[in-house]
Amino acid sequence: MIDIQQIRDHSDEVILRLKVRNMDAGDLVNGLKEVDQSKRQLQKQLDDTLAEINALAKEIGVLFKTGKGAEAEPLKEKSAALKKQAKDLQEQLDEANAKFQELIVRLPNLPHPSVPAGKSDADNLVIQKTGKVIPAAPDALPHWDLAKKYDIIDFERGTKITGAGFPVYKGLGARLQRALITFFLDEALIAGYTEYQPPLLVNEDSAFGTGQLPDKDGQMYHVPSDNLYLIPTSEVPVTNLFRDTILQEDELPVKCTAYSVCFRREAGSYGKDVRGLNRLHQFDKVEIVQITRPENSYKALDEMVTHVSGVLKKLELPFRTTRLCGGDLGFAAALTYDMEVWSAAQGRWLEVSSVSNFESYQSNRLKLRYKTADGKNRLAHTLNGSALALPRIMAALLENNQSEEGILIPKALQAYTGFRYIQ
RNA sequence: GGAGAGGUGGCCGAGUGGUCGAAGGCGCACGCCUGGAAAGCGUGUAUCCGUCACAAGCGGAUCAAGGGUUCGAAUCCCUUUCUCUCCGCCA
Numbered sequence: 001m002i003d004i005q006q007i008r009d010h011s012d013e014v015i016l017r018l019k020v021r022n023m024d025a026g027d028l029v030n031g032l033k034e035v036d037q038s039k040r041q042l043q044k045q046l047d048d049t050l051a052e053i054n055a056l057a058k059e060i061g062v063l064f065k066t067g068k069g070a071e072a073e074p075l076k077e078k079s080a081a082l083k084k085q086a087k088d089l090q091e092q093l094d095e096a097n098a099k100f101q102e103l104i105v106r107l108p109n110l111p112h113p114s115v116p117a118g119k120s121d122a123d124n125l126v127i128q129k130t131g132k133v134i135p136a137a138p139d140a141l142p143h144w145d146l147a148k149k150y151d152i153i154d155f156e157r158g159t160k161i162t163g164a165g166f167p168v169y170k171g172l173g174a175r176l177q178r179a180l181i182t183f184f185l186d187e188a189l190i191a192g193y194t195e196y197q198p199p200l201l202v203n204e205d206s207a208f209g210t211g212q213l214p215d216k217d218g219q220m221y222h223v224p225s226d227n228l229y230l231i232p233t234s235e236v237p238v239t240n241l242f243r244d245t246i247l248q249e250d251e252l253p254v255k256c257t258a259y260s261v262c263f264r265r266e267a268g269s270y271g272k273d274v275r276g277l278n279r280l281h282q283f284d285k286v287e288i289v290q291i292t293r294p295e296n297s298y299k300a301l302d303e304m305v306t307h308v309s310g311v312l313k314k315l316e317l318p319f320r321t322t323r324l325c326g327g328d329l330g331f332a333a334a335l336t337y338d339m340e341v342w343s344a345a346q347g348r349w350l351e352v353s354s355v356s357n358f359e360s361y362q363s364n365r366l367k368l369r370y371k372t373a374d375g376k377n378r379l380a381h382t383l384n385g386s387a388l389a390l391p392r393i394m395a396a397l398l399e400n401n402q403s404e405e406g407i408l409i410p411k412a413l414q415a416y417t418g419f420r421y422i423q
Numbered sequence: 424g425g426a427g428a429g430g431u432g433g434c435c436g437a438g439u440g441g442u443c444g445a446a447g448g449c450g451c452a453c454g455c456c457u458g459g460a461a462a463g464c465g466u467g468u469a470u471c472c473g474u475c476a477c478a479a480g481c482g483g484a485u486c487a488a489g490g491g492u493u494c495g496a497a498u499c500c501c502u503u504u505c506u507c508u509c510c511g512c513c514a
Contacts, residue, residue: 040473044482047474047484057495083494377470
């Protein structure tokens with residue numbers, strides 16, 4: 001969440017910057033300022049009252065010790081009255097705090113100055129195109145047909161055993177999937193990331209910490225009997241490893257990578273967007289996460305984009321990088337780059353990675369700080385990115401590399417698959 | 424799932440109602456000592472909130488979490504949660 005100090009000192013700027021998200025935050029920000037004010041006032045009153053109570057208790061203690069217990073009686077009465085007052089103030093303060101919390105979690109992160117204005121993904125700024133987009137042959141098959149032709153993904157039986165959006169990978173398809181995971185992890189390892197294998201279910205605190213709750217409630221699968229959530233991305237468990245943590249400055253940057261299965265309910269999706277592998281309820285992803293000092297986070301963001309680009313180049317897939325516009329920017333992100341690969345047979349770009357800098361928005365919720373050389377605790381910056389999401393990579397590989405001989409596995413992957421063609 | 428034991432500061436570990444945010448030790452930082460180092464000696468060493476200049480100082484909160492008893496609780500009571508031991512079940 002946004003640092004309240006920023007709202008106290010620069011509320012106009014906050015409102016202005018949120019306009020890039022097409023959000024009119026005026027009422028919210030001003031309401032927040034008011035609640036903050038009364039909250040602090042109540043805090044002061046309560047603290048003063050408690051201080052009086054504490055002083056009385058000490059006095060009474062001394063009286064008892066010196067055998068003047070009788071003299072303590074009026075003090076006791078006074079204390080009782082103050083206690084009642086304190087309880088009252090405490091209730092008011094709790095109320096103010098709840099209100100404050102309710103309001104502040106509704107404020108999304110402030111967009112970075114470079115975020116373009118815009119309403120939807122159509123307004124995202126294309127900043128880089130890499131690789132040649134060759135028009136697909138007229139008889140090119142979309143990946144769902146190729147999956148059937150080579151018997152490598154079984155959508156129907158996935159639907160039978162679970163439901164739509166839960167494909168079954170089979171034979172060379174399953175092996176290609178496994179190869180991709182290992183390849184991605186190895187690439188991250190080379191880039192200096194430490195590999196993690198996190199739990200696939202998280203508790204409420206974790207879901208809140210990275211911002212899935214309360215903003216995206218309903219997007220996650222929930223297990224009510226244990227009040228746990230299936231992770232929509234390993235960003236959630238991995239970033240939460242550092243919840244309530246004060247790191248030493250020399251531990252930064254922290255660089256983590258994790259492969260995990262991801263679960264998303266995707267309520268409300270439909271049409272060609274969800275055909276085949278385009279949008280699934282369960283999919284595999286390798287994620288990269290960095291925790292940095294504030295002054296280094298944008299350098300780290302560039303580094304992560306470069307890393308993902310490098311992996312895509314090794315896969316020989318044509319891709320483009322876009323900078324998300326204000327309207328498409330995620331709730332917690334300050335700046336996001338999307339990487340999209342060209343899907344030849346579908347003739348469209350498929351998002352395979354999203355790399356974001358959250359600045360201190362997540363770390364403020366997570367209480368993720370680091371101790372500077374002069375002993376001060378500061379909020380760290382968090383970043384994450386997909387490197388990469390598997391299904392659409394799979395889709396693009398199938399569609400782009402199809403020929404009469406079968407589907408050619410890119411050279412960099414062959415060492416991992418152990419085969420050159422899917423035939 | 425059943426029975427029992429327990430959760431104290433970065434770590435270990437005292438503390439069963441009164442000036443305890445908490446003894447002592449370790450670790451760490453700085454200083455003295457030394458040619459340099461070790462040892463030794465000394466000093467310091469949690470987090471959050473408020474006041475305020477995001478200083479100092481002062482005040483408040485925090486001994487797993489929440490609630491209660493009391494003038495006063497790390498210490499007593501209740502609930503929750505986690506860890507450990509034994510049993511059960513089990514990949």
